[in-house]
Amino acid sequence: MMQSIDFLGTVITFVAENSLYLLLAVLVLNMLQRRYQKHAQNKRLATLYIAILILVLMVGTVLIVSLDLPDIIFLPLLAALILVGYRFRKQVFPFRLNCRICGQRLPGKRILFYDSNTCEKCEQVE
Numbered sequence: 001m002m003q004s005i006d007f008l009g010t011v012i013t014f015v016a017e018n019s020l021y022l023l024l025a026v027l028v029l030n031m032l033q034r035r036y037q038k039h040a041q042n043k044r045l046a047t048l049y050i051a052i053l054i055l056v057l058m059v060g061t062v063l064i065v066s067l068d069l070p071d072i073i074f075l076p077l078l079a080a081l082i083l084v085g086y087r088f089r090k091q092v093f094p095f096r097l098n099c100r101i102c103g104q105r106l107p108g109k110r111i112l113f114y115d116s117n118t119c120e121k122c123e124q125v126e
């Protein structure tokens with residue numbers, strides 16, 4: 001039991017120290033998506049939602065560490081974020097790895113910057 005509590009503490013410290021970098025990476029991606037304007041509207045909103053979820057996680061873990069709150073609070077926090085993410089999964093995670101028409105693997109650019117989730121060929125046909 002003691003060991004699992006230590007493990008939780010390690011995870012919390014890691015998240016508190018590193019979630020800022022993840023947040024910055026997502027915000028940079030969000031800025032890059034701006035260039036694609038209407039092609040990436042939904043996906044740009046999605047990275048914004050993801051950034052908000054990461055921000056909540058970051059603030060939560062930093063509070064747990066700095067106010068010396070019990071580590072166990074991390075679990076309901078994480079569960080709440082996962083539930084919200086799952087409930088709004090269409091908005092939060094619209095990314096698909098394969099073309100929704102022909103099933104071909106999509107290049108990273110189309111995964112991140114094109115709402116259509118289709119490869120170039122299929123988009124021209126549609």
Ligand SMILES: [Zn+2]
Nearest residue numbers: 099102119122
């Ligand atoms: Zn296709």
